Amino acid sequence: MAQPQIVNGMDDSPRGKLLSAAARLFRARGFDRTTVRDIARETGIQSGSLFHHFSSKEDILFTVMMEVIRFNTARLQEAVQGVADPVAQLRGLIRAELQSIVGDTAEAMTVLVYEWRCLAAEHQEQALAARAVYERIWLDTLHAVRDAGGMRADPVIVRRLINGMTSWASNWFDPAGPLDIDGLAEQILHRVIGEPASP
Amino acid sequence: MAQPQIVNGMDDSPRGKLLSAAARLFRARGFDRTTVRDIARETGIQSGSLFHHFSSKEDILFTVMMEVIRFNTARLQEAVQGVADPVAQLRGLIRAELQSIVGDTAEAMTVLVYEWRCLAAEHQEQALAARAVYERIWLDTLHAVRDAGGMRADPVIVRRLINGMTSWASNWFDPAGPLDIDGLAEQILHRVIGEPASP
DNA sequence: TTACAAACCAAGCGCTTGCTTGGTAGCGTA
């Protein structure tokens, strides 16, 4: 009954399958409503065997979050590398973040956003530090866009507004719908640099 | 130890105090991590006494959510009533929604956004129906803005993007910071109708 | 003063939870 698809940037080791199943369940039911017995059943092992791989249920959550942060930070970096035009950089960042949130790492990313407070305090600190690297990339590009005259608003505020638009997409965006990820990215880009002149 | 401030549009009856305390706890710890004993302690009663007022813990959550939806739908309606200019209407809506999310009903609104899946299926339906009335107001105004030439994008998409920007504000906006609610509202408005010409 | 309902208390039941424990199967190496 359990056919654990491997996604979210995890490998196909027992540990990786376990993380992938956990991410899916955490997203669908939430961390607290997912039991270790659920995760075990989905992975095809006994619940006690989980603790051979992880020290606690919370440790599983923490690992899922750290993996997805690192994976998507790398993706963000790739999106700006070698791109000179600030606006093109920004378009790349928006696409990359949307890909994270509604694309291939959707499960783990949603967990990252919604189950934050289920992390132990010390783990929150570690995740926050990893998150800071991610945000640095965004702010550098947004400053470049403003310096080039592409927008006039405060980059910090704009980043927060973009973050809201992309995160919220997990609640409504349908990849099978009429609007694809690039189309949505363009819509969000227009909220930042304005709409192009009429056709 | 327990001094239950009354907020979120609840009255000061035992029932209202209970709802207000529950909203605060649900926001701070999440629904699943809040025990009926926590709510009882905060309200100043025994945990069993909760069930004199509500049939279940989930019933408390549902009541909190329905109250805040109705309260803020009324606020939204007031914001557009008697206002002719579509852009002025839109500004009023953005301000009203921000007031809901980071202002006086912040606790209950955050719960509405983040604890949705903790509702029983039948209660989700009811809340969804109430939510539809709320969204109707937004879409009417956004269509008016577009018809008046204030923007060119699809009102449905724009509403979703605005919803993301306002909801996400609960994660970072500080009322004591340099930016006040009206200032943030103006920033969001500019994401929709563009920035005004340079000074 | 009596009557009655709403509001509450004290105790605890039954169940689920995360996690532990002691033991075993399979496999590569010497």
Add this chain to the structure above:
DNA sequence: TACGCTACCAAGCAAGCGCTTGGTTTGTAA
């Protein structure tokens, strides 16, 4: 063959959970 390591199972414990129960206090009105 013997060793040792990783991965796993079967069973169950202690704690915490939502909720129930039977009885008591409190406020209000005739």
